[in-house]
Amino acid sequence: MIFSLVGLPGSGKTTVGRQLARRLQLPFVDSDHAIEARLGCSIREFFEREGEARFRDIEQEVIDALTQETPRVLSTGGGAVLRSANRQHLRSRGRVIYLKSTPEELYRRLRHDVHRPLLQVADPLTRMRDLFAERDPLYREAAHFVLETGRPSVATLVNMIVMQLELAGVVPRH
Numbered sequence: 001m002i003f004s005l006v007g008l009p010g011s012g013k014t015t016v017g018r019q020l021a022r023r024l025q026l027p028f029v030d031s032d033h034a035i036e037a038r039l040g041c042s043i044r045e046f047f048e049r050e051g052e053a054r055f056r057d058i059e060q061e062v063i064d065a066l067t068q069e070t071p072r073v074l075s076t077g078g079g080a081v082l083r084s085a086n087r088q089h090l091r092s093r094g095r096v097i098y099l100k101s102t103p104e105e106l107y108r109r110l111r112h113d114v115h116r117p118l119l120q121v122a123d124p125l126t127r128m129r130d131l132f133a134e135r136d137p138l139y140r141e142a143a144h145f146v147l148e149t150g151r152p153s154v155a156t157l158v159n160m161i162v163m164q165l166e167l168a169g170v171v172p173r174h
């Protein structure tokens with residue numbers, strides 16, 4: 001059983017995923033970190049050199065492999081849901097949590113970030129709104145649970161996720 005987190009850049013997948021894994025006492029893996037280890041360079045560099053399509057191919061291979069591992073928490077990259085194979089693998093091999101936020105909140109969080117290639121544009125807020133419009137239906141299609149992440153702290157979100165997973169009977173209650 002793989003517990004994965006999906007959502008737009010900045011929604012907290014990496015941050016919440018790491019804490020969730022600690023709480024569930026499971027290994028944590030972030031598909032972007034696994035991709036960077038495999039490529040030997042940053043995702044931003046790879047995007048600039050090889051383009052997005054090539055990145056998506058590698059992302060799909062990595063997600064297929066990671067979702068066949070022993071139980072763990074998997075934080076995905078924001079574009080993982082673009083491929084239907086990824087949506088299917090994530091959904092059928094575990095439970096998927098969509099961290100949902102407004103484009104405005106995400107823009108506020110990532111305004112000064114230089115690591116996310118898709119947001120290195122003249123108007124990142126409009127880009128974030130476009131990404132939301134394109135991807136929100138895909139996140140919802142992939143997800144078993146949707147959590148609004150605007151206000152709650154990371155610790156509260158972790159509590160909410162654990163409660164949902166306990167109610168669903170996929171992690172032991174304590």
Ligand SMILES: Nc1ncnc2c1ncn2[C@@H]1O[C@H](COP(=O)(O)OP(=O)(O)O)[C@@H](O)[C@H]1O
Pocket residue numbers: 007008009010011012013014015016075109149151152153154157
């Ligand atoms: N619930 C939250 N409340 C406030 N800030 C958050 C929350 N979740 C994440 N952040 C912050 O937002 C930024 C992006 O988080 P990150 O985990 O890298 O997102 P993702 O992996 O989804 O792109 C980080 O600076 C993180 O500390």
Ligand SMILES: O=C(O)C1=C[C@@H](OP(=O)(O)O)[C@@H](O)[C@H](O)C1
Pocket residue numbers: 007008009010013014032043076077078079080115116117118
């Ligand atoms: O939204 C996207 O298409 C991407 C999001 C990034 O991950 P985060 O969602 O952790 O920023 C990373 O996978 C890559 O830059 C592409």
Ligand SMILES: [Mg+2]
Pocket residue numbers: 013014030032075076077
């Ligand atoms: Mg991340």
